[in-house]
Amino acid sequence: MNYNNPVQLQAAILDWAGTVVDFGSFAPTQIFVEAFGEFDVQVSIEEARGQMGMGKWDHIRTLCDQPQIAERYRKAFGRTPTDEDVTAIYERFMPLQIEKIASHSALIPGALDTLTGLRQQGLKIGSCSGYPAVVMKKVVELAATNGYVADHVVATDEVPNGRPWPAQALANVIALGIDDVAACVKVDDTVPGILEGRRAGMWTVALVCSGNALGLTYEQYQALAPDQLVAERKRIHALFEGSRPHYRVDTINDLPQVIADINRRLARGEMPQAV
Known part of the structure; x- marks a missing residue:
């Protein structure tokens, strides 16, 4: 039996606040x-x-x-x-x-359509959070009323060590039946969440504008002057530098283009651990 690199993504492991719900992570x-x-x-x-x-x-x-x-x-x-x-x-x-x-339970604008599109491409949607299970239960219930149901959810107190340890991301891999960590992408708005994905051997995507680092409501984000937005992106990119995300994009709605690029890289034989 030989090892073969995965040739396309099988799952996206998503954070919750600042990633799929609660723009600005308030x-x-x-x-x-x-x-x-x-x-x-x-x-x-x-x-x-x-x-x-x-x-x-x-x-x-x-x-x-x-x-x-x-x-x-x-x-x-x-x-x-x-x-x-x-x-x-x-x-x-x-x-x-x-x-x-x-x-603070509203979905990120556009997130539901984006995730529906990813599912249509065959991706499973895992999720994890810094919230403990008792809070996650409420978050999950509220998200479901808005149309979002992840395929699996892992709270921080359901594993021996939470972020930046890789346990939550890896628990998703096991539960979703993914055969290679390199076939997963971890999407998060925080440094510990990106480190979690990196340590789990996954592709990683840092969200720059929808989460904790920018800390604005959707309306405030939309109202930023172009030069302010450029300056904020530069500041936040620097915050993420040490965690070495593979990609840095504004919101989850930029994820389809990232998924397509990762699939091209996997098809060429590239692996997240080597980048």
Whole structure:
């Protein structure tokens, strides 16, 4: 038995907030601000966005490790935050997130048509998120009411290690019956999500404008002056540089052209791990 390179993609593994739903990725960031606020610790939206893509407990731990936030916590409680304190914030974060997720559940404009087209080409649609399963259940229900149902969903607490580890992406490979990781493309709006795909041996696509890095509503994005958009793209491309995405595009609606290019590269014998 010999190994043969895949000659075309079999699956797209998609993130959720900032990728398929919630243009600007507002649901998780706003709730981080509110959860810390209930402990009288101020965290800005910009600070909350910094580690987006990680599992939420790990995200809170990382925020608490930032010197300026640790100092605010120390002023409020007389100590820097322990893991028990992180868990307390996380346990307040969870019900807030479930309560308010519906406010940011709209699909990215055009996403449903784009994904319908990919399915017509024979691609399976996997998905994963930094949300835990209890939040993902609500996200999935809301997306279904808007017409989007992924073929498989993996929450961050359903694997031993969340992003930037590859476990969630690989769990999709197993569940979807994909025979080679190189036949998958991971699409995400965060650095941890791109690292997840890279470490899983997949093609990777970073979304520059619909997600966490730009952090604007669809209407604000549409209203950006051309020179502002060029400057923002340049800034965000630099943010993704170290995670080495194979492609950087504005939104999921640019994915069909990327899929076509990857298929051409696979047909030539190119593999994602070698690029």
